[in-house]
Amino acid sequence: MTKTNNADVAFIQALAELLDANDLTELEVKREYGENDRLNVRVSKAKDVVQTVAAPAPVAAAAPVPAAASPAPAAEAAPADPASDPNAVPSPMVGTAYLAAEPGADPFVKVGDKVSEGQTLMIIEAMKTMNHIPSPKSGTIKRILVDDGAPVEFGAPLMIIE
Template sequence: MDIKQIQDLIRFVSKSGVNEVSIEQENFKITIKTNQVQTVVNATIPDTGYLPAPQAALLPAAPAPAAAPAPAPAAAPAAEPSNYVTVKSPMIGTFYRSASPEKPLFVNVGDEIKPGTVLCIIEAMKLFNEIESEVSGRIVKVLVDNASPVEYDQPLFLVEPM
């Protein structure tokens, strides 16, 4: 992991409202802790904007492009019927709907799924993690755009249970 990836991770953690993140690889371990109280902020971050480094960061950070705004997709489930199950991201990373641009999408709106069905891939730390369904049902809505960053616990899909 290089310094730019660490700085991006620090920025992402400070914006996500998570109080602590630990990542461990073969010969590398990092823990990022913040002293922030977890809050929900509905704001639009311009794509060209830069954010200062968080005060509670373990390492100094240089400015980098801001992540795509996530509050809009997170607000969508509130307007949906309460009988839907929300499939949430188990990690921070980049959301992909297919294994590669040439391959078909894992799932589409209207598809029936069962436990173990691969719904998407989330790339985190150059590792591609298949996200599998834990419920049976039908995909009602995809809440995240392909190749966009996602936060921990961010809603990804709405599923109508069967």
């Protein structure tokens, strides 16, 4: 689209506000008005990435600890990036995650629960529509990576099922 109109400007401003209101980092929309008239908008913002590195506690000089023994347990405890875990369940959409059917109700699943393929893990609300997120496989819930009512992005890891 070569010309700018006020409706498009207002639309782009609304997208920017939506980005901030839902703590998103990127939004992309493509609109087709006619055969050769379209609007492609991508709104994104840089987020500060804070990485926390766990340092071992200071050790008294009288009790030396072998260097190879310290880092191994920390590495086994949790993978650095849950998104790279092959057992992670990714979010199929952008929206708000709900772990229970309604406020105050029991969550669909808890850590340690056994789930079967197709069982509802949570709900993601997108555009006022409640979308049930099914388990992609049978297994045990090892970790829940999102909080109830938290915004999620497409592809973000939701849970770890082993």
